[in-house]
Amino acid sequence: MQSKIIEIKNKAIEEISEVKTKEEIFDLEKKYLGRNSEFNQILKNLKNLSEEEKKEIGKSANLAKKEIEDNLKKYERIISESNFDFQSEKIDITIPGKRKKRGHLNILSQVRNEIEDIFTGMGFEVADGPEVETEHYNFDALNIPKDHPARDEWDTFWIKPEEKLDHMLLRTHTSPVQIRYMEKNEPPFRIISPGKCFRREATDSTHEHTFYQFEALVVGEDVSVANFKYIGEQFFSKFFNKDIKVRLRPSFFPFVEPGFEFDISCLMCSGKGCRACKNNGWLELGGAGMVNQNVFVASGYPRNKYQGFAWGFGLERLAMMKYKISDIRLFHSGDLRFIKQF
Ligand SMILES: [Zn+2]
Numbered sequence: 001m002q003s004k005i006i007e008i009k010n011k012a013i014e015e016i017s018e019v020k021t022k023e024e025i026f027d028l029e030k031k032y033l034g035r036n037s038e039f040n041q042i043l044k045n046l047k048n049l050s051e052e053e054k055k056e057i058g059k060s061a062n063l064a065k066k067e068i069e070d071n072l073k074k075y076e077r078i079i080s081e082s083n084f085d086f087q088s089e090k091i092d093i094t095i096p097g098k099r100k101k102r103g104h105l106n107i108l109s110q111v112r113n114e115i116e117d118i119f120t121g122m123g124f125e126v127a128d129g130p131e132v133e134t135e136h137y138n139f140d141a142l143n144i145p146k147d148h149p150a151r152d153e154w155d156t157f158w159i160k161p162e163e164k165l166d167h168m169l170l171r172t173h174t175s176p177v178q179i180r181y182m183e184k185n186e187p188p189f190r191i192i193s194p195g196k197c198f199r200r201e202a203t204d205s206t207h208e209h210t211f212y213q214f215e216a217l218v219v220g221e222d223v224s225v226a227n228f229k230y231i232g233e234q235f236f237s238k239f240f241n242k243d244i245k246v247r248l249r250p251s252f253f254p255f256v257e258p259g260f261e262f263d264i265s266c267l268m269c270s271g272k273g274c275r276a277c278k279n280n281g282w283l284e285l286g287g288a289g290m291v292n293q294n295v296f297v298a299s300g301y302p303r304n305k306y307q308g309f310a311w312g313f314g315l316e317r318l319a320m321m322k323y324k325i326s327d328i329r330l331f332h333s334g335d336l337r338f339i340k341q342f
Helices: 002-016 022-033 038-048 051-082 107-121 149-153 176-184 225-240 293-298 315-323
Strands: 132-134 168-170 189-198 210-220 246-251 256-265 282-291 307-314
Touching: 002 022, 002 038, 002 051, 022 038, 022 051, 038 051, 107 189, 107 210, 107 225, 107 315, 176 189, 176 210, 176 293, 210 225, 210 315, 225 246, 225 256, 225 282, 225 307, 225 315, 246 282, 256 307, 282 293, 282 315, 307 315
Parallel strands: none
Antiparallel strands: 132 168, 189 210, 210 307, 246 256, 256 282, 282 307
16 A cells, blocks of 8 residues: 555656646646545545554555645746746836825815915914813903803813813814913014814804814004905905905904904805805805904003904815815815815
């Protein structure tokens, strides 16, 4: 039996050494190792042998099979290497390269950079402040006392109170930066402050619980509403790349006096009236006004020495108008189909 095994093995190795194609390798594999191979017959018949013989014959048969397998692999590799097709692997250096996909700034960051560029071009400084604020900076110093009904307009995320700490919250607007900046700086100055804000409110196509505002604040001894209107028109004309008119309508916000609703001429019809502006020629941007003297006093300035104007507009709203985006929730959705468009 042992000599039979060796005989089969030697024959196999000899035949393998003469193969020319992968098909031949495949056939030999079937012939010597397949289900109907002589080796398999031997292994099948082991059950008729004594324990001693079973062990011995089984071992030699398996060793022989292993040797055949190794030879098959070896010749398969040799055939593969000799068939290597240099022609098809040739590199054509005239074919244009594949463009690698690179990440890019989110549309909100792009708009924010654009806004900062326009304002710094007009001599403004960019100021920053914390997103977790105290009740003092977010409300009290902005002339919104605790018992004032206007405070309900800002649905607030409160931070769980800790001992000895002022009530903390996620800022509901960028206006606290006004106070922080005025505490450390003397007028005259011009600043903008873009940043993230939070409000505890239901989301829909125009409302998000997390959004960006950019605050503008100009303070000096003789800053007027006319300056305000002019800066607004300059900024929006540059931002939208067309002539924009600004309209101010009387309104109330605790931190300004007088307060205005700030409108710009319709981007589609330039004021003639169309569907986008519901035929009135104007688009609402948000609240603005001349800084309330109480806010100056809360920041450490003497009453009635300075005048200034301020606004806090939504960054998403501007991006939506400029790029015709219909739903504010897309900005933070992480949806690549949306993000890749900009
Ligand atoms: Zn219009």
